[in-house]
Amino acid sequence: MLKPDLTAQIxxxxxxSKLQEVSDxxxxxxxxxxxxxxxxxxxNSEELDKLEFLESESTVIYIEEEHKADFGIKAAFLDKAISAKAAIFTLPLQDWKKNVFHFNEFQLQDLFKIDKISPSKLPQKNKKLLITGGAGYIGAALVKYYSASFSEIIIIDQSESALFFLKEEVEILYPNANINCCLADVTNRQRMTSIFEEFQPEIVIHAAAYKHVGLLENELEEVVKNNIAGAYIVFYLAETYNAEQCILVSTDKAVAPKSVMGKSKAWAEKLCLWFSQNCDEISFKTIRFGNVLGxxxxxxxxxxxxxxxxxxxxxxxxxxxxxxxxxxxIFELTDDVLENDSSGQIFTLKNEHPLLLARLANLYLYNRSAEILKTELKPGEKEHEQLxxxxxxxIQQSNNISIVEGAEINDDFMEQLSVLLSDKIPTEEKASIIKDYKL
Known part of the structure; x- marks a missing residue:
């Protein structure tokens, strides 16, 4: 623990809940x-833009938050402080005692990392939740978060090691959770059918997808198979086995997509909308994230x-x-989606503060000695994303959540989709559709 020399400007x-106590x-x-x-x-006001740091005479104290949000605006603020050579410290919430403050040297992860995921406070539902990609970062986090919210959670992932370690962690840290781990590839229709047949889930969250933009630019067939065909199989089985809700986890890279990965997720989003319009008994909807920290x-x-x-x-x-x-x-947004009875909509977080990667790099290297190597955008990458x-x-905006209605589906959408998913169509023809077809 540090005992900093406090400067003239704090x-x-x-x-x-702790701001006034520390100030007093x-x-x-x-x-x-x-x-x-x-x-x-x-x-979040113009006052922040007008704030002038005293060069080399300012100290910034971040009181660690229980609920961490608004990363973009906080990171921009701290980058401004770094430029003014301010000293930055974190007051951790753990072992908090009145008028006894232990300072840590600030690290970027203080703004987003949490020690342990606390289970959701949603009322317990006597329903089964199935999560594809359930051993990935977001999928595993949702498993832990909803560990007390559902009577059973079925975790599907094709990574044996990730699935094994998640199972061990949940059994030890979330002993009340009732989980079933299924080693499976979402593109294996027969295997996925057997899972839906056995467990009959009421809620489906489809998070399984390939996501590395640069790597996927030259892997069209695999991306189409995993991100589009995999989504089709999950949506079809959710309908066939009478799920109540099916939620697609998507990305801002699906908006005005430039990359093969982004375009594949745009197809998955449109497919989710198609199912919502053709399946009256099931609520199909999409969650669209930006970059999830860590x-x-x-x-x-x-x-x-x-x-x-x-x-x-x-x-x-x-x-x-x-x-x-x-x-x-992400938890907050997913809670809202689960509690919303609508179908066909896209849910995203209201965020008016995109962050320059250069600012993020400055924060990441705060009090570290390392060089920043400047490169160009890789194939498929965009300079700026949109949500x-x-x-x-x-169509609706409340608190931090925005609900949007997607563009209409083209009359030939399913025809073009069948071409993309066919094993008999040359890769060049599929590439042409991915490149030129306007969703």
Missing amino acids: IIFGEA FLRQNYINLNILIFDKNRL STGSVLPIWDRQLEWRDSISLTNVNASRYFFTIQE IAENENL
């Missing part, structure tokens, strides 16, 4: 300090590995920006 932000303590014990409290409203394949774990291999990180295009979300925001497409209608 700026406090973070856990709302500092005012009582330190004289002539200029203490500024930035709560959520002030962080998830497998996201930029932060990549930078972690790069620092293990060399004393530098790669920065894709200094002007590039992305939307970043914490896993707790809502220009041809989509915003």
